[in-house]
Amino acid sequence: MLISARAHYASLALVELAVRSDQAAPVTVRDISDRHGVPGPFLVQILRTLRSSGWVQSVRGSQGGYLLSVEPASITLLDIADAVGCGQDSGCSVEGKSTIADERLQEVWDEAAEASRNVLASVTLADMVGRSVEADAAMFYI
Numbered sequence: 336m337l338i339s340a341r342a343h344y345a346s347l348a349l350v351e352l353a354v355r356s357d358q359a360a361p362v363t364v365r366d367i368s369d370r371h372g373v374p375g376p377f378l379v380q381i382l383r384t385l386r387s388s389g390w391v392q393s394v395r396g397s398q399g400g401y402l403l404s405v406e407p408a409s410i411t412l413l414d415i416a417d418a419v420g421c422g423q424d425s426g427c428s429v430e431g432k433s434t435i436a437d438e439r440l441q442e443v444w445d446e447a448a449e450a451s452r453n454v455l456a457s458v459t460l461a462d463m464v465g466r467s468v469e470a471d472a473a474m475f476y477i
Contacts, residue, residue: 361400
C-alpha cells in the first residue's frame with residue numbers, strides 16, 4: 336500500500352486539529368497550510384472530505400476554520416487513508432498476470448499492502464498527538 340499525498344496531508348491536518356483541540360478556537364486552512372506546507376486549495380478539498388466523514392466541522396466567518404469533532408482515539412491512520420481514497424483498492428495491483436514470476440511478485444505486493452494496513456490500523460490519531468507532543472518537548476531541550 337502506497338500512501339498518497341492526499342492521505343499524508345489528511346493525516347497532518349487531523350493531527351494538527353487534534354493537537355489544538357483544547358484551544359476551542361477553529362484552526363484555519365492557512366494555519367495548517369503554513370505549518371505543514373500543504374497547498375491550500377488541496378487542503379480545502381481534503382477537509383471537505385473529512386467533514387463529510389463527520390470527523391471535522393467547519394466554522395464560518397472571520398474567526399472560522401475547522402475543529403475536530405470526534406475523539407482522536409477513535410480514528411486510525413488506516414481510517415484516514417480509507418476516507419480519502421487511499422485504501423485497500425489502491426494497492427499495487429498488476430493487471431494481466433501472465434507468468435509464475437508475475438503471480439509470486441503480486442503475492443509479495445499483496446503481503447506488503449496487508450502489513451501496511453495492519454500498521455496503519457494500529458496507530459490512532461491520539462497516538463500521533465502523543466508522538467507530536469513528545470517531539471515538541473524534545474526539541475525544546477536540544
